[in-house]
Amino acid sequence: MxxxxxxxxxxxxxxxxxxxxxxxxxxxxxxxxxxxxxxxxxxxxxxxxxxxxxxxxxxxxxxxxxxxxxxxxxxxxxxxxxxxxxxxxxxxxxxxxxxxxxxxxxxxxxxxxxxxxxxxxxVQWKQRLKEDLVNQLIYDDYVDESSFLERAKTFGVNLSLPRLVIVVEIPHEQIQYVNQQLLRTLTYELATEDLAAFTYSSEIVVLKSIVNEERDIGDIIGKMERILQKVTNGKAGIGPCCSKIPAIKQSYELAKQAVTVGRKMDPERYVYHYKEVEFEILLSEMGQLPLAGSAFEFYEQLLEHDETGELQETLHVYIQEKGELNKTASKLFVHRNTLRYRFEKIQKITGKDPHNIKDLLQLYTALIVHQLR
CATH class of the missing domain: 3.30.450.150 (Haem-degrading domain)
Structure with missing residues (x-):
């Protein structure tokens, strides 16, 4: 040689x-x-x-x-x-x-x-092998579990352990100078049983081993937020826990959707757990159906009459505050009478009454679908 x-x-x-x-x-x-x-x-x-x-x-x-x-x-x-x-x-x-x-x-x-x-x-050769392994896990439709278990063993990783899929997306203009630094930072924070790699789409994917999702998720989110704030203004999505190797691909896809939906719903945050936005993910998929156009025609009327966006904001805050009028009015810095006037205006424009559960659900669904388009 x-x-x-x-x-x-x-x-x-x-x-x-x-x-x-x-x-x-x-x-x-x-x-x-x-x-x-x-x-x-x-x-x-x-x-x-x-x-x-x-x-x-x-x-x-x-x-x-x-x-x-x-x-x-x-x-x-x-x-x-x-x-x-x-x-x-x-x-x-x-x-x-x-x-x-x-x-x-x-x-x-x-x-x-x-x-x-x-x-x-x-080290670089080992990292390339890890990247090949991770990319096959998240992209390939067919996964030979025994083969992947053996390959992961060469890195000292037990791939059969339960783990979360974390997807980190970096702004395109930062990819060249941030990705390597971010991967090094993530690798330093990882446990022996974790895997981190670049994907073919220039994301970073972390397969994070866990013991208990409910107990560990808060610490994981906090750590990811600190890392992203320190290194970049990128966003991270966390998919559901995988107890089987074939589930990694689906968890990766849900983690990506969590980022897509989360950055539109709450752009100030850095990390989005799929459980926090799974309803919105479902609504975003509904919004792609052919029926969505006619089903949400009423919302187009609201958009035409709500030039300042205050009616849409009122709906959003009303849902966030679980329908409590006093809290909604306080958060919007308006009087309850003003809030009542806005609800009447929404009903007049759309034919949907925010005080009616079914109508409110339709209004909120249309609001989310519109935001995610």
Whole structure:
């Protein structure tokens, strides 16, 4: 396996030269220079490196050796080892008597950079596998449970545990610079059994393991709100608890609907739990039916006569306050007589009496459908 790439080799060169102030060359396992402070030497074969590779030891090139070897200058060349292999050579240009004491330090620095690069790649590879797993769970219609359980085990995750699906949607203009930071923040907050990944739609989905939904949901919502307020002004939706793997897809879809409906109903909030808006989700689906147009014609009349929106606001607050007139009037900062006048006006325009339960339900349904369109 080729551990050194030209990009990584040059990174080692640049980092080491800043500290040492000497020219550095990095050669691959074929003795070819792939990184150097002297870019004109890149691509040339270095005989000193070939000798270091062949004998697997430090090779010092003094003034006399320069005339005997090809493509070399005075210096010290050390084999670089990683995972039990000799993977390349690092060379320091200069009189060996002057640079000998730095040689082992330079070699150690190169091996540390290589190790960091390897482990970073392993983390990124593992994250890509997680993303593939999560995307298949939320998008595919058919899920082989046993296969998914085995794949999740490779990450140390028991996918059979009950979990909530959390969808985080980021404003399009923020995706480039927020998503990675947000994923890192979320990952830091997650438990071992949780999964977080980017979706094909540039959202972040978290499969959050839970013990008890009723007990845990408040803490989860609070934590998500704090994270979103700190990192972005994105929105999050939380779907129902999944006790079976195939239910994850439906929970994801309901979490997305919770965001869509929630941001229209209450745009100041950051997190929407589907249970808080499931009635509105149902109404939004009703609003797509062909019958909805004729069924809510009366509301179009209200829209025409309610230029300021005060009648619609009155209906909304009246529902929020559970039909209590005093609380409704107080929240709207109006007298009860004004409230009564508004209800009479609504009835005159629509033919629906807000004091009548059936009529009020129709009015509120039409209000919600209109808001969600």
């Amino acid at each position: 080729q551990w050194f790439t030209p990009k990584l080799a040059q990174k080692i060169v640049d980092r080491t030269m800043k500290i040492l102030g000497k020219n550095i060359n990095v050669m691959d396992r074929n003795g070819v220079i792939i990184g150097s402070g002297d870019r004109s030497r890149i691509g040339h074969t270095h005989d000193g490196a070939l000798l270091a590779l062949k004998e697997n030891r430090t090779i010092e090139i003094d003034e006399q050796s320069v005339n005997q070897l090809k493509g070399v200058k005075m210096g010290v060349n050390l084999p670089i080892h990683f995972l039990g292999e000799t993977v390349g050579v690092i060379g320091i240009t200069g009189d060996p008597n002057d640079i000998r004491e730095y040689a082992e330090l330079v070699k150690m620095a190169a091996e540390m950079v290589l190790q960091q690069s390897f482990f970073l790649e392993q």
